[in-house]
Amino acid sequence: MANVKTKARFDEAKGKWIINGQKVWTSLAHESDYIFVIARTDPDSVAHKGLGFFLMKMDQPGIDVRPIEQITGTSEFNEVFFDDAECEASDIVGKPGDGWKVAMGLLGFERGVSTLGQQMAFQNELNDVIAAAKANDAAKDPVIRQRIAKAHEGLKIMRYNSMRTLSHDASDGALHKEALMYKLYWATWHRDLGELAMDVLGMECDVLEEAPYELTRLQSMYLFVRSDTIYGGTNQIQRNIIAERGLGMPKEPKVTIKV
Ligand SMILES: Cc1cc2nc3c(=O)[nH]c(=O)nc-3n(C[C@H](O)[C@H](O)[C@H](O)COP(=O)(O)OP(=O)(O)OC[C@H]3O[C@@H](n4cnc5c(N)ncnc54)[C@H](O)[C@@H]3O)c2cc1C
Structure with a gap:
């Protein structure tokens, strides 16, 4: 930028x-x-x-x-x-x-509290995945069951971390450490949910049901979540932010490439 x-x-x-x-x-x-x-x-x-x-x-x-x-x-x-x-x-x-200063303040909000409401949508998607696993017996597979339990656990952790973020006094406008890791956490969780959804559906995930052959909610979710780890700052950039601002590690060296 x-x-x-x-x-x-x-x-x-x-x-x-x-x-x-x-x-x-x-x-x-x-x-x-x-x-x-x-x-x-x-x-x-x-x-x-x-x-x-x-x-x-x-x-x-x-x-x-x-x-x-x-x-x-x-x-x-x-x-x-x-x-x-x-x-x-x-x-x-x-x-x-x-x-630049205004943009950084806005990005802090975009990567933090502005996205809390999406946890409700995540819960709905996870419910869809669980329903699909029950319907086609994928839930009988112990590995799938374990991955569903992990997704459930991840969503709870996301929620508790959000509560912790909101419990801070935000009047100084500064981003607290809990907020720094939020984007990386939810984007990675959501991308994994997309993969879990496709593994639950099995071969069915490649099939478009009937005319007009639109993607189902889970198929569309799987394709869209690929971008979650990119927009709003990629996972790599989030890791740099956590390292530099959260953990106080040395700043990434600036490299100038001369062509
Ligand atoms: C679906 C979608 C919606 C979007 N919506 C908006 C929007 O509404 N408004 C808006 O302004 N932008 C939007 N974007 C743009 C988005 O914010 C950028 O694509 C994103 O921040 C990545 O920047 P970039 O594309 O310039 O990639 P680059 O910065 O060129 O990154 C390319 C690759 O290099 C890696 N990389 C870059 N720098 C480093 C580093 N220092 N250390 C380690 N790895 C690094 C990245 O992680 C990535 O893998 C959207 C993007 C998508 C995909």
């Missing part, structure tokens, strides 16, 4: 920020009324300096949204193009140059 090339310049005559650039992988942009955009307010700046954080209206001629079809056949995410897109002067969050 620190390599962002999208630019923002303030147009004195219009009294607005003008944004030019492009962003790929924007989840639900095609359904959104507003978008957060990080753009370079200082054209001579590099890396995480000189960025601004803008809250922009989507419904305007300067913004073009192009959905990307995923392996699941659906299109939750998009490419978004900004071509002289306009942002109200009052809709910059913080000051020009503060963009």
Whole structure:
């Protein structure tokens, strides 16, 4: 993100920020009324300096949204193009140059408490897996039973860790250690649940039931969870965060590759 090339310049005559650039992988942009955009307010700046954080209206001629079809056949995410897109002067969050700081605060929220509600959806999916295992007798296999028990246990641990995270006083805006590990934990748990679901279904997992031959909930879940360990920061990046910020280990060395 620190390599962002999208630019923002303030147009004195219009009294607005003008944004030019492009962003790929924007989840639900095609359904959104507003978008957060990080753009370079200082054209001579590099890396995480000189960025601004803008809250922009989507419904305007300067913004073009192009959905990307995923392996699941659906299109939750998009490419978004900004071509002289306009942002109200009052809709910059913080000051020009503060963009990185604001983005880090937002990411802390995205990787932490904002995702707690998804545990309910996880429970529903696990219930579906258990129901499928009972229906096709996969539950009689001791290894499958053990993996289901482990998934159940993992979801409980996720819940208790969330409670622990919420019990902290968050008024200082800082991320506590319990929150640092949350993204890595749930993404890995969910990816494993997808694999368990397919092993429970056995050969049936390759079959589309009937016209219009749409994926079942579990098939779709299996394909989508591959992306859980990528978006919102990959598992490797989460491990770096835990090591550096949680455990106080030395920072990853910066490497410059000259081509
Ligand atoms: C389904 C989906 C939805 C998304 N939705 C959004 C969205 O709404 N908004 C948005 O802004 N973005 C979104 N993204 C983008 C997502 O945040 C990025 O794809 C993700 O953060 C990884 O960054 P990258 O693609 O640049 O990969 P890279 O950073 O290029 O990483 C490539 C590989 O290198 C590894 N790697 C990179 N750096 C290190 C390191 N320092 N140490 C060890 N390994 C490293 C990574 O773990 C990964 O395996 C979405 C992505 C997906 C797949």
